[in-house]
Amino acid sequence: MIASRLKKITSLWVVIVLLLFVISIILGILMRLNQGDVIQLSPVTFYTDMTVHGLTMISIWYVAGMAAVNFIMERYVTTSKPANIIALVFTLIGVLMLWASTFIGKFHAGWTFLYPLPFKEMLKAWATPLFLFSIAVLGVGWLIWCVSLIAGMLKKYSLAQVFAWQYFRKGPKTETPPFILISMITLVGIVTCLLAAVILLVLLFAEYFSKGAFVNDALLIKNLTYFFGHTIANEMLYLGLAVIYELFAEISGKPKWKTTWYVALAWNCTLFFILTAFFHHLYMDFVQPEGLQILGQLASYLASLPAAGVTVFSIVVAIYRTKINWTLANLLFFIGVMGWVVGGLGAVIDATISNNFVLHNTLWVPAHFHTYNAMGNVLFSLGFFYWFSFQFSNKMDDNKLSALKLFFLVFGGIGFLAAFYIGGADSIPRRYSNYPDEFPLAKTLAIIGGSFATIYLIGILLFFVNISKRCVKILFSRSS
Amino acid sequence: MHYSILVLFLILAVISISVFVYVFLTSKSNDNQSTGMANALQKRFWFILILLVILCIFASVTIPKSPYYQFADKQPSKVIHVAAQQFNFIMSNNAIDPKSPVGDAYITVDANELVEFRVTSLDVNHGFAIYDPAFKLIAQTQAMPGYINRLRYQFKEPGLYHILCLEYCGMAHQVMRSYFTVK
Numbered sequence: 001m002i003a004s005r006l007k008k009i010t011s012l013w014v015v016i017v018l019l020l021f022v023i024s025i026i027l028g029i030l031m032r033l034n035q036g037d038v039i040q041l042s043p044v045t046f047y048t049d050m051t052v053h054g055l056t057m058i059s060i061w062y063v064a065g066m067a068a069v070n071f072i073m074e075r076y077v078t079t080s081k082p083a084n085i086i087a088l089v090f091t092l093i094g095v096l097m098l099w100a101s102t103f104i105g106k107f108h109a110g111w112t113f114l115y116p117l118p119f120k121e122m123l124k125a126w127a128t129p130l131f132l133f134s135i136a137v138l139g140v141g142w143l144i145w146c147v148s149l150i151a152g153m154l155k156k157y158s159l160a161q162v163f164a165w166q167y168f169r170k171g172p173k174t175e176t177p178p179f180i181l182i183s184m185i186t187l188v189g190i191v192t193c194l195l196a197a198v199i200l201l202v203l204l205f206a207e208y209f210s211k212g213a214f215v216n217d218a219l220l221i222k223n224l225t226y227f228f229g230h231t232i233a234n235e236m237l238y239l240g241l242a243v244i245y246e247l248f249a250e251i252s253g254k255p256k257w258k259t260t261w262y263v264a265l266a267w268n269c270t271l272f273f274i275l276t277a278f279f280h281h282l283y284m285d286f287v288q289p290e291g292l293q294i295l296g297q298l299a300s301y302l303a304s305l306p307a308a309g310v311t312v313f314s315i316v317v318a319i320y321r322t323k324i325n326w327t328l329a330n331l332l333f334f335i336g337v338m339g340w341v342v343g344g345l346g347a348v349i350d351a352t353i354s355n356n357f358v359l360h361n362t363l364w365v366p367a368h369f370h371t372y373n374a375m376g377n378v379l380f381s382l383g384f385f386y387w388f389s390f391q392f393s394n395k396m397d398d399n400k401l402s403a404l405k406l407f408f409l410v411f412g413g414i415g416f417l418a419a420f421y422i423g424g425a426d427s428i429p430r431r432y433s434n435y436p437d438e439f440p441l442a443k444t445l446a447i448i449g450g451s452f453a454t455i456y457l458i459g460i461l462l463f464f465v466n467i468s469k470r471c472v473k474i475l476f477s478r479s480s
Numbered sequence: 481m482h483y484s485i486l487v488l489f490l491i492l493a494v495i496s497i498s499v500f501v502y503v504f505l506t507s508k509s510n511d512n513q514s515t516g517m518a519n520a521l522q523k524r525f526w527f528i529l530i531l532l533v534i535l536c537i538f539a540s541v542t543i544p545k546s547p548y549y550q551f552a553d554k555q556p557s558k559v560i561h562v563a564a565q566q567f568n569f570i571m572s573n574n575a576i577d578p579k580s581p582v583g584d585a586y587i588t589v590d591a592n593e594l595v596e597f598r599v600t601s602l603d604v605n606h607g608f609a610i611y612d613p614a615f616k617l618i619a620q621t622q623a624m625p626g627y628i629n630r631l632r633y634q635f636k637e638p639g640l641y642h643i644l645c646l647e648y649c650g651m652a653h654q655v656m657r658s659y660f661t662v663k
Contacts, residue, residue: 043651110648116625117604120566120650218605218625262525283546284607284622286629290548297543301535309528316503317524324507338500345492349485352538354545358482358617361607361646425486427617429609429646432654438615438642 006074007392009084011471013067014385016088017060018464020095021378024060025457027053032450035435036443044123046433047108054111055098058233059138061373063091064381065239066145069183071388072246073149076180077156083148090141097134101127110431112229115204115221129208136201143194146187153184164264178259182242185267186235189274193231200224222282230278234303237340237372238274240380241311244333247387251333253325254318266306273303280351284360293353300351304344312341328402329390332383335410339375343368346421361431363445364424367417374456375413382463389470392477401462408459415452419445481616547619551632556596558589560660564599564606564623566650569643569658578602587660591638597631599623606656607646613639622647635662 027049034041041049066087073079101107105127109117113135118128153162157176160166162184164176203221206214249256279296282288315337324330346368350359359365428435428442435442563570563581570576570583581602589595599608601623609620610633621631635641638661645656 043654047648047651047653108651114605114647117648117650120604219627222605222624262528266528284620284629285624285627286548286621286631287624287627293546293548294543298539301539302532304535305528305532309531310524313524313527316499319507320503321506321509326507334500334504338497341496341500342493345496346489349489352542353547354542355485357547357619359485360620361609362617364485421486421489425482427482427611427615429644429654431648434654436654436657438611 003074003081005081006071006079006084008475009081009088010067010071010388011474013063013088014388014471015468015475016092017064017067017381018385018460018468020056020060022457022460022464024053024056025453025460027056029450029453029457032446032453034433036446036450037434038447038450041433043433044106044108047110047431048102048106050431051108051110051113052099052102056095057373058111058229058236059091059095061377061381062142062232062236062239063087064385065236065243065377066142068243068381068384068388069186069239070145070149071384072179072243073152073183075246076177077152079152080148083145087141087145090137090144094134094138094141097130097137101130101134105130107131112225114225115216115218116207118204119208129205132201132204132208135197139194139197139201143191146191146194150184150187150191153180163268164259165268167259167261167264176259176264177246178257178263179242179246181259181264181267182238182245185271186238186242189231189238189271190235192275193228193235196224196231197228200228219285219287222285223278223288226278226281227275230281231275233369234274234277237377237380238270238307240336240377240384241307243384244311244337244380245314247384248315248330248333249318251325251327251330251387252318254322257314257318263306263310266310270303270306273299273306277303277351280353280356283353283356297351297353301348304348308341308344312337328405329383329387331402331406332379332386335406336376336379336383339379339413340372340377343370343372343376346371358427359424361429362424363420363426363428363430365430367420367424370420371417375410375417379409382467385467385471386463389467389474392474401466405459405462408455408462412452412454412456412459416449416456419449419452423449547621547631551594551634554594554632556594556632558593558595560587560589560595560597562597562599562608562623563602564608564645564649564656565602566604567645567652567656569608569645569656570602571658571660589635589660589662591635591662594632594634597621597633599629599631600627601625604649605647606649607644609644609646611642611644612637613641615642620646638662 031046031049033039034046070079070084106123107127161174161176162180164181166172166174203216207216245257276295276299279292280300283293349355350364350368423442423445426441428439561572561576563576570581571587572583599621603625606623607620608623610618612618619631619633621629641660641662643658645653
């Protein structure tokens with residue numbers, strides 16, 4: 001029996017995530033419309049929007065994955081409700097601090113806040129420390145949440161079991177559900193990158209409060225920044241995968257997926273690959289040791305094996321020539337995996353050093369990460385939200401709007417992403433508030449991208465209304 | 481336009497989507513016998529192994545083409561010093577003093593000569609991206625404070641080449657640019 005309190009907290013997460021998502025999409029559309037000269041924003045306003053858009057998106061889809069994993073983990077182990085609530089409160093406070101530092105203080109160093117830019121790009125002096133403190137508040141809340149979930153799993157499973165190492169011997173006596181294995185691998189990765197964020201913040205605060213007496217090394221800080229930023233953005237996808245491993249077969253009316261020796265090996269290797277793939281962000285820093293650059297390419301390639309190889313094949317096996325009970329939830333999972341694969345292909349192309357030489361920081365970068373987020377991770381979480389909101393409802397969805405919702409998401413998503421990919425191949429820079437006239441396609445592509453993103457937004461609004469109504473009912477229901 | 485990259489992506493994307501759509505349709509088909517996939521675990525093992533081999537081949541072909549190894553064994557005949565700062569590029573045929581940075585008004589290089597750009601930054605991180613006369617991105621490196629990145633390139637075609645900042649560097653990032661001529 002799922003505790004009533006956990007249902008209510010999860011409902012609150014769902015509503016907050018969807019609300020913040022709608023706001024963040026609108027900020028994104030405004031950016032594309034400005035790039036297309038349809039509206040006129042000042043560069044400071046544009047880059048402030050860009051900073052808020054990036055960091056809010058990362059935050060909400062990370063916590064969406066965590067909330068889903070926490071909810072399902074209760075099936076296997078008892079999770080800490082106070083840790084869940086602390087994470088929720090810290091996330092809200094962190095986002096409000098972030099918005100104050102950006103919208104009011106005009107901090108606009110981008111969500112990657114690459115040193116030493118945070119010390120130079122704000123209109124109010126207090127905006128930089130407030131921004132850094134907002135990251136600290138988010139990080140502390142998330143760290144407590146991750147550690148509590150890891151501790152919960154370790155109370156039931158031994159260290160060897162939680163990593164599924166018993167499958168490396170013949171005839172394993174105990175079972176580790178794939179959900180537990182993937183959650184553990186992912187949470188350890190997240191804790192590691194959050195600890196890197198702690199070091200990063202300490203170094204930045206040291207320079208800020210020493211008033212220049214202590215000066216950081218730009219290359220070290222860049223490595224730390226992407227170790228944190230890339231890893232957390234990547235791990236949030238794996239949180240979604242953990243949910244799919246648990247729910248896809250269940251919703252489709254099929255037997256649960258099982259862990260095998262190579263599934264265990266693949267996911268254990270992922271922990272290493274995922275923590276070293278971030279080096280691909282520094283390919284164009286030629287002073288970085290060459291060994292790390294090559295490691296970056298190899299890790300980026302190999303990270304796709306367990307995640308894509310195992311997951312995609314498992315989905316294909318589950319569906320191929322098998323009667324499936326298709327609902328909106330497992331359709332979202334299925335299309336999400338497809339979007340994630342396509343985004344992964346764009347990512348592997350960009351993670352190839354010789355391609356990165358002509359793609360780095362062009363529109364190809366937002367093209368591929370928006371693919372596996374907007375058409376992958378978002379759909380994973382929407383699938384969970386939809387399934388969750390119907391779990392405790394007496395009424396079943398009439399599904400009248402299901403096809404329409406999916407059409408808006410897929411049609412809007414493809415058009416919005418195509419504009420990015422074509423722009424990337426056409427060498428159009430990313431993160432430009434306005435495009436120079438020498439890029440004749442840039443403004444047209446921006447308008448096309450903004451228009452299709454609006455169609456995608458309509459789909460999200462339909463989901464938002466439908467799911468939020470049910471979640472609000474759960475939130476204010478008396479019984480469990 | 482880098483058509484080869486776009487076409488490669490489109491081919492891979494279309495193949496992947498086609499497989500997904502096909503598999504989806506088999507689950508909707510009325511005449512299926514719900515047999516599922518025979519020997520699924522064994523097939524999955526081979527699928528992963530084949531994927532590993534393809535990725536290894538792709539890596540071994542592309543890694544030697546990385547910019548770090550291009551012209552590594554040759555001596556550049558021309559050195560251009562670059563100091564980036566918010567929001568312009570200082571370029572000179574001589575070393576640039578960071579305390580009083582001054583550049584040359586015009587930079588010219590010969591076609592087919594090996595040029596080395598020694599790129600640094602005087603403030604924040606910048607990008608140093610070279611666009612050919614048709615505004616196609618052909619080479620780049622980062623301009624990082626405290627470090628000098630050495631970018632070697634041989635320009636085949638004469639013309640006016642543009643430099644754009646590709647690392648977000650602040651409110652006027654989008655207008656930070658420079659140029660040089662290849663004779």
